[in-house]
Amino acid sequence: MASTPTRGRPRAFDRDIALDQAIRLFWRKGYEATSVRDLSDELGIGQPSLYNAFGGKRALFDEAVGVYDSEYxxxxxxxxxxxxxxxxxxxxxxxxxxxxxxxxxxxxxxxxxxxxxxxxxxxxxxxxxxxxxxxxxxxxxxxxxxxxxxxxxxxxxxxxxxxxxxxxxxxxxxxxxxxxxxxxxxxxxxxxxxxxxxxx
Incomplete structure (x- = not known):
């Protein structure tokens, strides 16, 4: 009896990569013009996951600016x-x-x-x-x-x-x-x- 193919496991969320994506989005658009939906779409995660990982737009922006200054x-x-x-x-x-x-x-x-x-x-x-x-x-x-x-x-x-x-x-x-x-x-x-x- 043939085995039923299993669906691939979703790619693990890489917080560092997501943060870098957020940095570049804020860099392009600025804080005010960047919406939570923009961030969700850019990072490829749902808004609840965005809040769980980063604490919301303001907290994410603060972290992004700090990492931007050290990395870029x-x-x-x-x-x-x-x-x-x-x-x-x-x-x-x-x-x-x-x-x-x-x-x-x-x-x-x-x-x-x-x-x-x-x-x-x-x-x-x-x-x-x-x-x-x-x-x-x-x-x-x-x-x-x-x-x-x-x-x-x-x-x-x-x-x-x-x-x-x-x-x-x-x-x-x-x-x-x-x-x-x-x-x-x-x-x-x-x-x-x-x-x-x-x-x-």
């Missing part, structure tokens, strides 16, 4: 940590940003820069603002250290320098989202780097 971002912190002077760190940040914002196979731009666009959720806005301000503060402190060491003029407005660099990065991220080529972004970054105050 982090180049600003790396440059500030590894380069000996603020000028070298700034030049590295500006030279790397165009490539970071136009990576093949990934959404364009930066989740931290624009993930809260259009949302009225104060906690989402506060979380991403804190991350952006953290990068700005770290850059200002790097510049302050160079002022103290005599590598920057004593009257350098370090807050303005840090704010300028971050504004350029936000602009590069937006141009990338608008479809600008890597070459165009590289040109903008080179012009921006030349505007950084001269170091002795």
């Amino acid at each position: 971002g982090g180049f600003i912190v790396a440059a500030l940590t590894e380069e000996p002077t603020a000028r070298e760190a700034i030049r590295r940040i500006l030279s790397e940003a165009p490539g970071r914002y136009t990576r093949r196979g990934l959404p364009r731009g930066c989740l931290v820069a624009y993930g809260d666009a259009g949302t009225d959720d104060p906690e989402v806005r506060a979380a991403l603002t804190k991350m952006r301000e953290g990068n700005t503060t770290a850059l200002r402190r790097k510049c302050d250290s160079d002022v103290d060491a005599g590598r920057l003029p004593a009257d350098t407005d370090t807050a303005a320098v840090a704010g300028y660099v971050m504004a350029i990065l936000n602009g590069l991220a937006q141009r990338a989202r608008d479809g600008a080529t890597r070459r165009e972004l590289d040109g903008i970054a080179r012009v921006a780097a030349e505007a950084v105050p001269t170091f002795t």
Whole structure:
């Protein structure tokens, strides 16, 4: 007697893969424009399973942003940590940003820069603002250290320098989202780097 074929077992849910899919969806659309249904469809799981695995859209977004920063971002912190002077760190940040914002196979731009666009959720806005301000503060402190060491003029407005660099990065991220080529972004970054105050 022939045996009855059994149905294949459903593919096991891989939480890490699902989280990466969520990161990329939030990266493309932002928090506000991403619905729970979008997430359910993208991850290939039902909404109850989504809540069981991640605790809901807000909790998933918070986790996604944290993993994004460690897996796909982090180049600003790396440059500030590894380069000996603020000028070298700034030049590295500006030279790397165009490539970071136009990576093949990934959404364009930066989740931290624009993930809260259009949302009225104060906690989402506060979380991403804190991350952006953290990068700005770290850059200002790097510049302050160079002022103290005599590598920057004593009257350098370090807050303005840090704010300028971050504004350029936000602009590069937006141009990338608008479809600008890597070459165009590289040109903008080179012009921006030349505007950084001269170091002795």
